[in-house]
Amino acid sequence: MxxxxxxxxxxxxxxxxxxxxxxxxxxxxxxxxxxxxxxxxxxxxxxxxxxxxxxxxxxxxxxxxxxxxxxxxxxxxxxxxxxxxxxxxxxxxxxxxxxxxxxxxxxxxxxxxxxxxxxxxxxxxxxxxxxxxxxxxxxxxxxxxxxxxxxxxxxxxxxxCSTTAMAIGIKPLAAKFGIETIMVTTMQAISGAGYPGLSGMDVLDNVVPYIGGEEVKMETESRKILGTVQNSVFVDADVNVAAMCNRVNVLDGHLECLSIKLANKATAEEVIDCIKTYPSITKDLGLPSAPDHDVVYNPSHDRPQPRMDRMVGDGYTVTVGRVRDCNVFDIRMVVFGHNTIVGAxxxxxxxxxxxxxxxxxx
Amino acid sequence: MxxxxxxxxxxxxxxxxxxxxxxxxxxxxxxxxxxxxxxxxxxxxxxxxxxxxxxxxxxxxxxxxxxxxxxxxxxxxxxxxxxxxxxxxxxxxxxxxxxxxxxxxxxxxxxxxxxxxxxxxxxxxxxxxxxxxxxxxxxxxxxxxxxxxxxxxxxxxxxxCSTTAMAIGIKPLAAKFGIETIMVTTMQAISGAGYPGLSGMDVLDNVVPYIGGEEVKMETESRKILGTVQNSVFVDADVNVAAMCNRVNVLDGHLECLSIKLANKATAEEVIDCIKTYPSITKDLGLPSAPDHDVVYNPSHDRPQPRMDRMVGDGYTVTVGRVRDCNVFDIRMVVFGHNTIVGAxxxxxxxxxxxxxxxxxx
Amino acid sequence: MxxxxxxxxxxxxxxxxxxxxxxxxxxxxxxxxxxxxxxxxxxxxxxxxxxxxxxxxxxxxxxxxxxxxxxxxxxxxxxxxxxxxxxxxxxxxxxxxxxxxxxxxxxxxxxxxxxxxxxxxxxxxxxxxxxxxxxxxxxxxxxxxxxxxxxxxxxxxxxxCSTTAMAIGIKPLAAKFGIETIMVTTMQAISGAGYPGLSGMDVLDNVVPYIGGEEVKMETESRKILGTVQNSVFVDADVNVAAMCNRVNVLDGHLECLSIKLANKATAEEVIDCIKTYPSITKDLGLPSAPDHDVVYNPSHDRPQPRMDRMVGDGYTVTVGRVRDCNVFDIRMVVFGHNTIVGAxxxxxxxxxxxxxxxxxx
Amino acid sequence: MxxxxxxxxxxxxxxxxxxxxxxxxxxxxxxxxxxxxxxxxxxxxxxxxxxxxxxxxxxxxxxxxxxxxxxxxxxxxxxxxxxxxxxxxxxxxxxxxxxxxxxxxxxxxxxxxxxxxxxxxxxxxxxxxxxxxxxxxxxxxxxxxxxxxxxxxxxxxxxxCSTTAMAIGIKPLAAKFGIETIMVTTMQAISGAGYPGLSGMDVLDNVVPYIGGEEVKMETESRKILGTVQNSVFVDADVNVAAMCNRVNVLDGHLECLSIKLANKATAEEVIDCIKTYPSITKDLGLPSAPDHDVVYNPSHDRPQPRMDRMVGDGYTVTVGRVRDCNVFDIRMVVFGHNTIVGAxxxxxxxxxxxxxxxxxx
Incomplete structure (x- = not known):
């Protein structure tokens, strides 16, 4: 192709x-x-x-x-x-x-x-x-x-970077079931702040529950990205995103906990299945940097994890894990992507x- | 008294x-x-x-x-x-x-x-x-x-421990405005798993997005704690809690990002004010280990943080920060408490x- | 007194x-x-x-x-x-x-x-x-x-700061046996570099084997400190110190591995005994900030350690451990002190x- | 070949x-x-x-x-x-x-x-x-x-693993100038202890100045390794090694500070030159896993560092840095090697x- x-x-x-x-x-x-x-x-x-x-x-x-x-x-x-x-x-x-x-x-x-x-x-x-x-x-x-x-x-x-990982992780759901609302809390790597970025005294034995401008970026960009182009004009998706962003003591890779309200209800199994069967778009296009899969589902009970999943697909693959029901919205899940590779x-x-x-x- | x-x-x-x-x-x-x-x-x-x-x-x-x-x-x-x-x-x-x-x-x-x-x-x-x-x-x-x-x-x-910090942090809101729904994502300290607990290889440069049984505990216990005793019987509070729990590379202190739907709407300023004016119950009771305040509001844009806030009130005070509006529910905020002191x-x-x-x- | x-x-x-x-x-x-x-x-x-x-x-x-x-x-x-x-x-x-x-x-x-x-x-x-x-x-x-x-x-x-911990740790030996040569390798806390000091990206999962000017300070200052005042003039001690200084991912407290050549030979047991019986000089002087002991010996096989020994004597006590024979010089031992309390x-x-x-x- | x-x-x-x-x-x-x-x-x-x-x-x-x-x-x-x-x-x-x-x-x-x-x-x-x-x-x-x-x-x-890095790092000196004495202090990665190995509570914000049996291994093995085979019998090298071993909060790679007494004096420049010109033995042998160089000299003032040098030569190359004179022995230098690749x-x-x-x- x-x-x-x-x-x-x-x-x-x-x-x-x-x-x-x-x-x-x-x-x-x-x-x-x-x-x-x-x-x-x-x-x-x-x-x-x-x-x-x-x-x-x-x-x-x-x-x-x-x-x-x-x-x-x-x-x-x-x-x-x-x-x-x-x-x-x-x-x-x-x-x-x-x-x-x-x-x-x-x-x-x-x-x-x-x-x-x-x-x-x-x-x-x-x-x-x-x-x-x-x-x-x-x-x-x-x-x-x-x-x-x-x-x-x-x-x-x-x-x-944090928007990218989320967007790739939820795209299969958005395409198949539609997404109305996302509540997302991030745990983001320090490399996202560049060098020197955060002081060692602020990251050792610590979490910083604030990243300037990040929450608004996630909320704004995701509406444009999930939207459409109609008559040469962007039309935002009608999705309501609320983000809470944190910096954790990790070198590379943003981990994100999501709770999602779907437009059309689906079980956790259906969501997992839709992620696993989502096509490998960049690979199918023949892009030389494309990973085997743009997004994968990891079935382990305690994954994805930054140290072990950041290099999946050489850093180009987003990993989703812990897909399960939610007693507030429909689905809870964890999304993870390498912030300076796929995310930058x-x-x-x-x-x-x-x-x-x-x-x-x- | x-x-x-x-x-x-x-x-x-x-x-x-x-x-x-x-x-x-x-x-x-x-x-x-x-x-x-x-x-x-x-x-x-x-x-x-x-x-x-x-x-x-x-x-x-x-x-x-x-x-x-x-x-x-x-x-x-x-x-x-x-x-x-x-x-x-x-x-x-x-x-x-x-x-x-x-x-x-x-x-x-x-x-x-x-x-x-x-x-x-x-x-x-x-x-x-x-x-x-x-x-x-x-x-x-x-x-x-x-x-x-x-x-x-x-x-x-x-x-x-994670329920305790949340319960103290939200009690002023529950008492004044009522709480219908809470979406909470935790970043919990490794001391919560005891010793030896997690391997050093699992915490260095990493986050583990899973703590066995923790999410159910938070969801269940908070209903009982916020409930009442009527005729010698516990009556659960009608609050819907969904939790996503993570282990981060921090020694002591659980940080929790909350989004809250109130029964009676309130602005972020009203919420902050209600936290600041909440009485010092344990101090007023004359308990010798009581801190000056059971819960405090920290107005800094990037607090609470584990390393700097875990010893507030000698570890007996829960700190709330980043109270702000939420575009999904009503209020977003960060709650933090020492997991082995106030939390255990x-x-x-x-x-x-x-x-x-x-x-x-x- | x-x-x-x-x-x-x-x-x-x-x-x-x-x-x-x-x-x-x-x-x-x-x-x-x-x-x-x-x-x-x-x-x-x-x-x-x-x-x-x-x-x-x-x-x-x-x-x-x-x-x-x-x-x-x-x-x-x-x-x-x-x-x-x-x-x-x-x-x-x-x-x-x-x-x-x-x-x-x-x-x-x-x-x-x-x-x-x-x-x-x-x-x-x-x-x-x-x-x-x-x-x-x-x-x-x-x-x-x-x-x-x-x-x-x-x-x-x-x-x-690194000189102070060493000087207090070796003073009992210097006083009793005399010291000719010290080879010391330090593992120093990041707080020693002030704030913001080192980038989080340089301390996470890393050691920096260089601290500007530190090695010369340790080698020079220790000669003056261990020396005497004669006729209102400082006379340096005749001790030869070689230092190799490293920054490790620790918040407070400098750990130092020493190998020491004594002027008068002594066994490890004699060295331990001389540390344990060294007088509590600042306490005896009645200084209000004085710890019970200026220097203590910790008999555990794997101590001192920064996280657990930095607050010994509220940070004013230097801890010595692992005193043992050396097949190159006479004695090997580990010295540890809080860099911003006793060391600053x-x-x-x-x-x-x-x-x-x-x-x-x- | x-x-x-x-x-x-x-x-x-x-x-x-x-x-x-x-x-x-x-x-x-x-x-x-x-x-x-x-x-x-x-x-x-x-x-x-x-x-x-x-x-x-x-x-x-x-x-x-x-x-x-x-x-x-x-x-x-x-x-x-x-x-x-x-x-x-x-x-x-x-x-x-x-x-x-x-x-x-x-x-x-x-x-x-x-x-x-x-x-x-x-x-x-x-x-x-x-x-x-x-x-x-x-x-x-x-x-x-x-x-x-x-x-x-x-x-x-x-x-x-700690002996291997040291042996490769000092071999050029041993071959050219002879080595009489080595004082070495190590800062070793936690992966060296296997999984689960050390508790997260022992590595976070900490150094453990003890690794069971490690010091004796370094002292004993290096004599055999640097020795010769004569008439089908091993003859140990006449080198006196004293080691002080520490576990630091690093995932992979052992950093070692050495002070060396040479048999034939040499300046730091001569030592650096001898490292830089040491032949690439495994590459010259045509071994498929061989790196371009078995040992390299990094001229930066603050290298080698674990996070940035562990993958030099895909983990098969030992890096030497900070070669400088020593006021006790002849030469001080830092040696670093990946403990589970070249070291295992x-x-x-x-x-x-x-x-x-x-x-x-x-």
């Missing part, structure tokens, strides 16, 4: 914006050895510009910096910088303080922008794209190009791969 | 059952230097009997074993053991495998039993007592004595002190 | 410099309710000046901010600020970037300065004072006053109390 | 003893997809025998159980069990309570045994083999076979691969 994979020896040149940050580092790791994309340009702050990546970055990943990436020279995040000359795609891990204008400048300059920042997520012509959930939201791109005067460029965002850099990578097969990169 | 405090030099002799276990150790710590109670008898398994407490216990508290307690000799948990001769109160930290019959034997032998085990919690004539919440449940004791043929003895249980040994101690001032210890 | 305790109702007025920082917060906690000292003045950065302490501080201690301290108004760290008018003692938790000159200004203004900063530690006329180790170093004060033109003021520093604020407090009984505060 | 790799389609049949334990699980992970070895037999306790691996194991690795391994049926650890019929190699992760006799039985039955247990490590005819350190110790095998009456079978052990299962796997290329598997 794959349509437009680059021919061997014809990799697409890509850049990474915010390459030294937390999300940027994860992009570098995931793009290392990618079959379709070739990283040729790194953008970061003026302070890093001119240095090799190895010298500019304070590498904090659990595996060493890819040797092929280490000697790349960092430049500023400007589309007219020479290194961006033949770049057709940029992955943006930029901070929200800078992302807005920089991303627009690249889109204007005929570059497809895949962003992790919140700046454009709520724009009326920018999709929050999660391929296993709402790939039809790509339909908005022509309208976006027209409205903004972009020729070949465009902007696609991914959702906030990996999500953007799937989005870019999807745009390749949909022939949107030109 | 204190009624029946022991005269100086006339301390009440008490015993601790299960003295070497986790809850038992906390009893020893809290009873050290107590103004009314004198620990003269320690009960534990036959394996420990005959040893000094110091030799029998694998002490795991964060402060050293009290010097006065170290040389006490442990005996078996039998009311006719010589050390229990003049004991009028026993605090039970026994394991549920043994607690049922042993506690009954002591009550039969004219001893007031304050239990942390679940065995008798759901008996129709045994209160789950939390003084700031339901001290009128003491009214059941005459009926209990009559039904079971106890003369001076009786059995009083405290609630499961300390709760039992308050119960015993209450029985002293109510002249039930004879 | 106490000589000059303030009469009741005649408490000495004291100030805290750097009151909002990590060490400053610990000072506030330890000075709360102190029998001799009354905190009347708080100094901090211009940014905090004018605010109440409660508003200025980002309180990070595990117990709540003392209610009596909360409303105190913070001023700048200048001896001529009105609040410092009758202050005779200041405790300095100032950062090394500011401590040097500020502390001198206070000493010049007739204030006794007890500092935790490194700035003056290596001055030839300033003692690094640890009462159980080298209280005779107080003899340098007259020379210091003379050299610097101080009248009633002076400066006394305490040692770096508490150490300064003992120093000030010592100066009171020695009649140096006028 | 590879001599005897199995032809394609002619993989060697291997078994794993103790397959459900911690080391056994790591074997399963590392053997998954191995180019030379095909896992056909799993041995475990009678309790597990007859179950599929998936049902028998309490899988605790950070990546999911390999799908190809899940349905294998576990049998008892007996060489005459049918599944072991054509097995030429067994990897033993057996507990020391069982390993001794079982491993002998397999060797007697013509199977090459690669053991992680301590039982045979100190036998006079069994090597403690670490290919980058002492591959010439293989020369003992003919003598072992003769002495024990083994025909094609033999027993090869690997070292204790991975080490055995390299040993087996070495025996293949040396034509010892027949």
């Amino acid at each position: 794959r349509m437009a994979a680059p021919a061997p020896g014809q990799k697409i040149k890509v850049g990474v914006l915010g390459a030294t940050g937390s999300v940027g580092q994860r992009f570098m790791q995931l793009l290392n050895g990618h079959p379709w994309f070739d990283v040729v340009a790194l953008g970061a702050s003026p302070r890093s510009a001119g240095k090799t990546y190895e010298d500019a970055v304070n590498w904090k990943q659990s595996v060493p910096i890819p040797p092929a990436m280490a000697p790349l020279v960092v430049s500023e995040c400007k589309p007219d910088a020479p290194v961006f000359k033949d770049v057709k795609i940029v992955f943006s891990g930029l901070d929200a303080n800078f992302a807005g204008e920089v991303e627009e400048a690249f889109a204007k300059a005929d570059v497809a922008v895949f962003s992790n920042a919140k700046n454009h997520r709520y724009d009326s012509d920018v999709p929050i794209l999660i391929p296993p959930v709402n790939l039809d939201h790509l339909d908005i791109i022509p309208a976006q190009r027209k409205a903004r005067g972009y020729d070949k460029g465009f902007i696609i965002t991914n959702a906030n 850099a990996g999500g953007s990578l799937l989005n870019a791969e999807l745009c390749v097969v949909r022939d949107l990169i030109n | 204190r009624m029946a405090a022991p005269a100086p030099g006339q301390k009440i002799k008490v015993g601790v059952l299960g003295a070497t276990g986790s809850v038992g150790q906390r009893f020893m710590q809290l009873l050290n230097g107590h103004p009314w109670f004198d620990v003269v008898a320690l009960g534990a398994s036959p394996r420990s009997a005959g040893k000094t407490y110091e030799d029998a216990v694998n002490w795991k508290q964060s402060v050293p074993i009290p010097p006065a307690m170290a040389p006490l000799v442990v005996s078996e948990c039998k009311p006719d053991a010589p050390v229990f001769k003049d004991v009028k109160i026993v605090f039970s930290g026994l394991d549920a495998n043994f607690a049922g019959e042993v506690e009954e034997a002591f009550a039969k032998a004219d001893v007031a039993v304050f239990s942390n085990a679940k065995n008798h919690r759901y008996d129709s004539d045994v209160p789950i007592l939390i003084p700031p919440v339901n001290l009128d449940h003491l009214d059941i004791i005459p009926a209990q004595r009559k039904a079971r043929g106890y003369d001076k003895g009786f059995i009083i249980t405290n609630a499961n 040994a300390g709760g039992s101690l308050l119960n015993a002190e209450l029985c002293v001032v109510r002249d039930l210890i004879n | 106490r000589m000059a305790a303030p009469a009741p109702g005649q408490k000495i007025k004291v100030g805290v410099l750097g009151a909002t920082g990590s060490v400053g917060q610990r000072f506030m906690q330890l000075l709360n309710g102190h029998p001799w000292f009354d905190v009347v003045a708080l100094g901090a950065s211009p940014r905090s000046a004018g605010k109440t302490y409660e508003d200025a501080v980002n309180w990070k201690q595990s117990v709540p901010i003392p209610p009596a301290m909360a409303p105190l108004v913070v001023s700048e760290c200048k001896p001529d600020a009105p609040v410092f008018k009758d202050v005779k003692i200041v405790f300095s938790g100032l950062d090394a970037n500011f401590a040097g000159e500020v502390e001198e200004a206070f000493a010049k203004a007739d204030v006794a300065v007890f500092s935790n900063a490194k700035n003056h530690r290596y001055d030839s006329d300033v003692p690094i004072l640890i009462p159980p180790v080298n209280l005779d170093h107080l003899d340098i004060i007259p020379a210091q006053r003379k050299a610097r033109g101080y009248d009633k003021g002076f400066i006394i520093t305490n040692a770096n 604020a508490g150490g300064s407090l003992l120093n000030a109390e010592l100066c009171v009984v020695r009649d140096l505060i006028n | 590879r001599m005897a790799a199995p032809a394609p389609g002619q993989k060697i049949k291997v078994g794993v003893l103790g397959a459900t334990g911690s080391v056994g699980q790591r074997f399963m992970q590392l053997l998954n997809g191995h180019p030379w070895f095909d896992v056909v037999a799993l041995g475990a306790s009678p309790r597990s025998a007859g179950k599929t691996y998936e049902d028998a194991v309490n899988w605790k690795q950070s990546v999911p159980i390999p799908p190809a391994m899940a349905p294998l049926v576990v049998s008892e650890c007996k060489p005459d069990a049918p599944v072991f019929k054509d097995v030429k190699i067994v990897f033993s992760g057996l507990d020391a309570n069982f390993a001794g006799e079982v491993e002998e039985a397999f060797a007697k039955a013509d199977v090459a045994v690669f053991s992680n247990a301590k039982n045979h490590r100190y036998d006079s005819d069994v090597p403690i083999l670490i290919p980058p350190v002492n591959l010439d110790h293989l020369d003992i095998i003919p003598a072992q076979r003769k002495a024990r009456g083994y025909d094609k079978g033999f027993i090869i052990t690997n070292a204790n 299962a991975g080490g055995s796997l390299l040993n087996a691969e070495l025996c293949v290329v040396r034509d010892l598997i027949n």
